[in-house]
Amino acid sequence: MSDSGRKPPRLRATRGTGGNGRADRRGTAKGGAAGTGKKPAAAKPAARRPAQRARRPARRRGFVGNLFAFLWRIVWGFTWRVSLIVALLIGGGVIYYYSTLQAMDELLDGRPRGSVTMLDRDGAVFAWRGAQFGGAVTADSVSPHLKHAVIATEDKRFYRHPGVDPIGIAGAIRINLSEGRGPLEGHGGSTITQQAAKLLCLGNRYDSAVHESEAAYEASCRETTLWRKLREALYAMAMEARYSKDDILSIYLNRAYMGGGAYGAEAAAQRFFGKPAAAVDPGEAAMLAGLLTAPTALAPTTNLQRSQDRAAVVVRLMEDQGYLTSAQAQEALAEPAVLSGAAEARAGGYFADWLMSSTPEYLTRDTTEDVVIRTTLDQRIQKAAEAALADVFETRVREGSEAQAAIVVMSADGAVRGMVGGRKQRVSGVFNRATQANRQTGSAFKPFVYATALELGWRHDDIVTDEPITIEVPGSRPWSPENYSDDFYGPVTLTEALARSLNIPAVKISEEVGRENVRSVAAEFGLVSDLADGPALALGASESTLLEMTGAYAGILNGGSAVTPYGIVDLRLRGEDEALIDNLGGGIRERVIREEAARELIYMMEKVVSEGTGGRARLEGREAAGKTGTTQAARDAWFVGFTADYVAGVWMGYDDNTPLTGVTGGGLPAEIWRETMLRVHEGTEPRPLPMLRPAPRPEPQPRTAGQEAPRDVGQTVLEQVLQDIFGGGTR
Template sequence: MSDSPRGRKPLVADRRYSKASPTKARKKAGTTKKKPAKRRRQARPQRRGLVGLVQRLFRWVLRLIWRITWRVGLLAAAVLALFVGYYYTTLPPVEEMLDGRARGSVTLLDYEGQVFAWRGDQFGGAVTAQTVSPHLKNAIVATEDKRFYRHFGLSPRGIASAVRINLREGRGPLSGHGGSTITQQTAKLLCLGVPYDPQVQTEAEYERDCRRGTIQRKAQEAIYALAMEARYSKDEILTIYMNRAFLGAGARGFEAASQRYFGKSAANVDPAEAAMLAGLLVAPTRFAPTNDLTRSRNRAATILRLMNEQGYLSAAEATQFQNNPAQLSEAAQERSGGYFADWVMSTGPEFFTRKTTEDVIIRTTLDQRIQRSAEEAMTWVFDNKVRAGSKAQAAIVVMSADGAVRAMVGGRRTRVDGAFNRAVQAKRQTGSAFKPFVYAAALDLGYSPNDTVEDAPLTIDIPGSGPWSPRNYTNKHYGTVTLTRSLRDSLNVPAVKVSEFVGRDLVRQVANDFGLESDLAAGPALALGASESTLIEMTSAYAGILNGGSSVEPYGLIDLRLLGDEEPLMGTGGGIGERVIQEDAARQLIWMMEKVVSEGTGQRAQFGGRQLAGKTGTTQAARDAWFVGFSADFVAGVWMGYDDNTPLTGVTGSGLPAEIWRETMQRVHEGIPVRPLPMMAPGGRGEMRDPGAGRPGGGSGGGVGGLLENLLRDILGGSSGSASPKGNVSGSDR
């Protein structure tokens, strides 16, 4: 091996140091070059004069702003974190946030146990984002916050868009559209965690406080939303939202709303139903399907389109459900139980009805078939018998002989709730519909329907008022007439004479005992219905006649219990009470009242070959028109008039009220076997003789008529018979 450098590859070290470094070379050469100094940043030439001064001042201001901004920002972030942290520590578990009602609920069942109405804050039970129908979950997100699963509780883009829209529409930046996320809306529903305290404020004041739209309130809601995002998952926030949202008709939460409108769980709704429910969020009362079904369906169609645009439904599915919108359940179509439900709520104990804090179940006497019959009858008569544009009103009550109310219509608008109920709230003069109680007093004293009275001119001198002369509707007199004919043809003069003979106090007592509790007239016009009463009072008083002469307390509540309890807390609050007149007297009165329908002023009420009894009533100047009557199975009362007491034109109790009564009862009796009335004809077994026989004027053949004439001459100072009619005329019928 040669040591010659030729052909030998240099070693690694040789390669590394094959060339002398510049420093070594310089050292060998005896010269040392100084290391160049580090290059300094070349100063920017500064302008002099005024321009330079302005530039320097501007740069100084910018630096000052930046220093202040980042420090203030850091401080604001720290404060925000403190507030968020505070709210975070106050947030309870999700389960405690679901039922946010301020009060309890009332569920009303008909006599068969079927739900027909709700009152209060209905809560159908908790649903979660996992158990609810996915269509409903998608509809809510598509409608209210399509970026819900992507933001951190606030949506700057949504807020900016809302501000722009508000300004464009001429409102303040925070008025109108809010740009709120579902999380922010949930914070508002929770009222920032402040519970309702009835000792501090009313429920309306609490709701108003929770919905304040001030900048300060919006800021608090934003902070609370951030805390919720830190504390709960997205699905947990959505769960709280779905359970606390108010969705119209007293429904709190989507489960209650689904049960309320569709009669099914929120877990089972289809896309059309889900869209209708989600559409309620923007304006629950306005878009409630029980208020305006067409408007609610139009809103649902818009939401189905949004679900298609966001990929939750295909175009074909969206079109399918738009063309086949959601259908309301039968109970939802009946709205909230209308006048009957309002009445039951007003008659029950307040702490279990209007102001309940519990969930209450009330079973009632309502028969939904009979209720529909009454509503249909009312509508049919006004559509076919009353001139278009008339403002006249009417009311109907149907009940059993024991006072159990089966149907109630308080006005021409049949499907309303919270409205003025003319069946129970309007006190109106009864007219000749009061006359049966005059004859009830006479029959209870032992007089017979075949006893007679003289129909002749009569003038009574009323102290402090002067002479008063009742007249018959026809302005004619018919001489000696039986009590039966007097009632059948609704003759006024004989009715006044009978009342005066048996005594106004007794007549008043009989009427009171039958349930006419309003202040009754003190003068002789008492017999002609000058006193005021409500339709439900009159109907229940006639029920007392049908049941054999015992008083009746009308009732709609059968029993009341708390949700989940088997045993009721209370039972029926009405029914048959004490006896008022003898049973035979009641049966004879029914016989007389049957003649009113079969031969007299109430003939328009006839239908189906049934035995029917009743009485017409028309007040002075025809301000009120009545027909109250009964079959063997049901009692019904009808009132007609104007709310402002304007006289009716061409209407008497024997006209439109009798027709409304007939249309109602004809529908009510469909499928019910024909039964005879419990009446007793005079002259048969149990006939009562004139107790005046053997007394002056009460001998053979005279009956009540002779005795009345003699006693009235003594009582009225000879005014009976010859004086011409004077003064006011009350109680006319046809």
């Protein structure tokens, strides 16, 4: 019986496995080999695969390693979260400031006030006041040298940072700490963009309701706190996102203060060099860029040498950074920038101050527009007056003297041609003794006493007796005037009395014609200060300014018509053809005395210079007239006079009223006047004075019956009648 009904043998895996561990199928010995009688064939070994490398068991970290890993996870988790928050805050801040930024063109002129530019009588600029702005420029329109000088000096990585320069900040902190300062004190590492942000005050505008004053507003814009620096950095990055690099540089070049009242590169180039910013050479560009560090202290109008030294540093920076060749740098160092003629002269500082103070504030000191004023100033005459004053004090005044002096020169119509308000020259904003000092006039007032008499019919050759007199003054003790010499000269003509500056004849005439008449004539001639009430009025007890006195004498020269001293020809807005104001009411006004009386008075005043107390003012080959003046205790000394062309007044004294030593009006003031007029008239043809020219006086002859005697205005009417009847007198 067959064994076919038996179960087939079970397949079993051998102990040996292939590389993949799969079992080989094997039959039993009795299986398929029984029928063949053959030995079972040996099984082929399975293909071997590379055995997998046994994994090493994980290394167990020690306690320190686990602690480090734990701390690292904490730090990293904190850092990336904080960084994300900071990035979001920075982004938010930049977006906020970006939304507040205006169009670039609206940011170029940031001055709180306008400017005043003054032109002399020839149309040349001689003075600037206020915040001058020469007009908007761009980084492309200025000289490439100026653009490169600013970048080399202020921010050499300007084109390579996003508004904030970490390298620059780190370097600045390192320098500050090495110099013993706080990290934010001193060097700030600010980029040009950050400086522009500061100039824009982070977009905050002046508001009188918020800020106590403009000064307080400007101070708030210059804060250096950490919070302020952070906001400044955000604003700078917003600017970088909104504007191009050249736009930012343009804002900076237009808004930066560069000294001398100049805001922006164009104004500074015009102010200091008399040329546009597009035309400055390397040396001038270096000087302008150097001003950005300390514009007031480094301004070339303040200290040219200091400004040139700073410019030399900038030139070397430009060379080091490749903006200048070695040859260009050497040329700029060998020929440093110098001031233009107008900037160097700085003529008329006192004159310009006078105009600013005598013109409506809304057109000058508080103007929000750019104003141009054409003036009467003659720079040649101005320099002549300055040189004359300096020469006399250098050669004829003891060293160390603190005495002061002032000079005014004007035309006969009141147009002021030159003004010196003190010994310090080329200054502004200081006390002007020509216009602000009210001082007693002394005998310089006497011509107005004689002008009153001549207008009322007296003559230059009328007689007045110089003799002791006593005048009762209501409410006071009796007053007895004396002459400067303490002598008495008896009968003298009006001309002789004025030439010798005799006091008693002047008082007699004033009392005879009436003090009120004298006060009226003097006031109409322009002496508007309070005039004395008593008999001392005739001797100049009243106070006046040098400008008023000189203007009053101009009225005598022009034939007896009052003048108002003036310095403005016209005032207009920059770029406008139509003048806002003309002359401000200055010039010749109404007539005060007859022309004949004025001509006679000029004759008498000419004798003061040619024969009297004003001899030191004599001009060889040229007629001159004037009057000396010395006050009580010699606290003030005056000489005011004129030629046919110009009127000039000189005052000398101490600011604290200390008496002068050995000085009278006929001394140093007359010499200053002479030195001034010699320079003023240099190169001009002499012209005769418009004065009376009487025939030579005949020798005194015995009077015959019926002959009229010269009138003695010091006598009473009764005394005159008795003299006419009896041919004698009752003196």
